[in-house]
Amino acid sequence: MxxxxxxxxxxxxxxxxxxxxxxxxxxxxxxxxxxxxxxxxxxxxxxxxxxxxxxxxRILGMTSHATISSYQNNLTDWQEAMQLSTQNPHVVGQAPFIEAQTMLTNGQRVNGAILRGILPDYEPRVSEVGDHMLAGRLDQLVAGQFDIVLGRELAQLLGVGVGDKVTVVTPQIRVTPAGAMPRLKRFTVSGIFEVGMGEYDRGLALIHMEDAARLLKLGDGVTGVRLKLDDLYLAPEVSRELADQLPGVYRVSDWTFQHRNxxxxxxxxxxxxxxxxxxxxxxxxxxxxxxxxxxxxxxxxxxxxxxxxxxxxxxxxxxxxxxxxxxxxxxxxxxxxxxxxxxxxxxxxxxxxxxxxxxxxxxxxxxxxxxxxxxxxxxxxxxxxxxxxxxxxxxxxxxxxxxxxxxxxxxxxxx
Incomplete structure (x- = not known):
């Protein structure tokens, strides 16, 4: 050869x-x-x-692939936003939410946390928190009962377990005969979750969305609508498409922007x-x-x-x-x-x-x-x-x- x-x-x-x-x-x-x-x-x-x-x-198990919100920080016509988002074939799940920075206290123990109001029937469509419950269930959150679900580390820092009481302190001020006071509300711990990310296990608390709206005086409004996509890597493209389709009062962001750094x-x-x-x-x-x-x-x-x-x-x-x-x-x-x-x-x-x-x-x-x-x-x-x-x-x-x-x-x- x-x-x-x-x-x-x-x-x-x-x-x-x-x-x-x-x-x-x-x-x-x-x-x-x-x-x-x-x-x-x-x-x-x-x-x-x-x-x-x-x-x-783990991050995307708790956060959304994309989020529809309002420039006024109070989305009142969120049902319309959910309906419009269903027209995109890549959107496979939606859930409204209310979110605010709060303080949680139990006696002398105080810790800051993000308070997120959710609808238990909608939350599994965009989040996996229900699969990581150590105690209780998400569907035990009932409007008007003022129950709360805490991350495992947050519950340990506050020294509480299922059945104990915690006080939620919001940044809103109410005027009383004793002077200006922050809004306070007592909640009963009905569940504890652990997703394996300190950002959420140490700093997130979940309540029913109607209880959050009543506590924060949002009326029928929400912070936004969370979306789940069939392919998380299409989030930037889908967000741009939804931003073009939705009216100018809406703002659309995705996980690549929220966690860019x-x-x-x-x-x-x-x-x-x-x-x-x-x-x-x-x-x-x-x-x-x-x-x-x-x-x-x-x-x-x-x-x-x-x-x-x-x-x-x-x-x-x-x-x-x-x-x-x-x-x-x-x-x-x-x-x-x-x-x-x-x-x-x-x-x-x-x-x-x-x-x-x-x-x-x-x-x-x-x-x-x-x-x-x-x-x-x-x-x-x-x-x-x-x-x-x-x-x-x-x-x-x-x-x-x-x-x-x-x-x-x-x-x-x-x-």
Whole structure:
């Protein structure tokens, strides 16, 4: 079978048992370095993707994909807004809500919290809080009974449980014979939830929407309407469409805007971690440079003979590029396989190590996410593979160029 001369010699140099075993050792180290760099990149990015997915799902399990509100902060015709939003095919759930910053007190214990008024029948359409109840149920919130559901940490800070009383203090002022006083109302704790996000477990309280409207004196108005979409990544597009369809009194926002700083920080962290880990591949690529420089020195007489037989400097350069690229390709290929296997089985591997050494890497008493999630993205694998191979390919250029500059007469003078 026909094989180009450059490819034949380059692969032969890669396979051959060299007289200088140190060169073979450095080649092996370079290959292993590239493999470890690619494995680390794929595994670490998969873990970061897993953490991002967990955090995103927990946030979006409590917040809405999109929200319709009013510029006057009191949406009175919310039924019309709900009806208009149903015309968009991506909207699969809607629920009105009332929200306000309040203080919750129990004796000497005081804690700030967001008070959210909900309709228990509508809330499961846009939120998963009903699936995370530790005590009680959302449907136990009945208008007029002034019951309240607290996050687990908020209940602990206030020292209350189901059946206890808490006082809600609103920022609104009422005039009494004793002077101006904030509006107060006693509520009975009817449930406790835990979603695994401190923002909600420590700072959110749920009551019936009619009780919230009465407490805040909103009449028939609400703060807004929360929407759930069939694809959360379409939220910006759907929000723009709804903003164009709805009258000018409505304002439409989505989760990417509400949590922009947080998710931007996550993406920045991922990019910086990728850059840092790519240094491992770069170090391995420097090993390829040193390997090929030593090979070129070792093969000076061979290069000189090839040049006297008529091979061109460009062909000599191609030989050593092929040799270095082979090392990089094999290292990258092994890294891809190892990285994929590690990422797909990372959670079980970590659990096995924890059982073997009786340790907890993520203590559930400290961290909200107590397992090590892994979410393998094939686009990350493709980008890492191409980038690692290109880095190794660039590392071959200088040694190969140096080989192509070999002068036959000088190389064979003392042979």
């Amino acid at each position: 026909y094989k180009p001369l450059e490819l034949f010699i380059g692969l032969r140099y890669t396979r051959a048992k060299r007289r200088n075993h140190f060169i073979s050792f450095i080649s092996l180290i370079s290959m292993l370095g590239i493999m470890l760099g690619v494995v680390a990149l794929i595994a670490v990015l998969s873990v970061m993707n897993g953490f991002h997915k967990e955090v995103r799902e 947080f998710f931007s920080a996550l993406h920045t962290e991922k990019r910086m971690m990728s850059l840092i880990l790519f240094l491992i591949v770069a170090v391995a690529a420097f090993n390829i440079v040193s390997t090929l420089v030593m090979v070129v020195t070792d093969k000076q007489s061979d290069i000189a003979i090839l040049r006297t037989l008529g091979i061109s400097p460009r062909s000599v350069m191609s030989i050593f590029v092929i040799q270095g690229a082979t090392i990089g390709f094999i290292g990258t290929l092994l890294g891809i396989g190892g990285g994929i296997l590690l990422s797909l089985n990372l959670e079980s591997i970590v659990q096995g190590i924890e059982r073997l050494f009786n340790v907890n890497f993520l203590d559930p008493n400290i961290y909200y996410i107590s397992s090590l999630p892994s979410d393998l993205h094939w686009d990350d694998v493709g980008l890492i593979s191409i980038s690692a191979f290109l880095i190794t390919l660039l590392a071959t250029l200088y040694p190969a160029w140096r080989a192509s500059r070999t002068q036959p007469a000088e190389a064979l003078r003392y042979e």
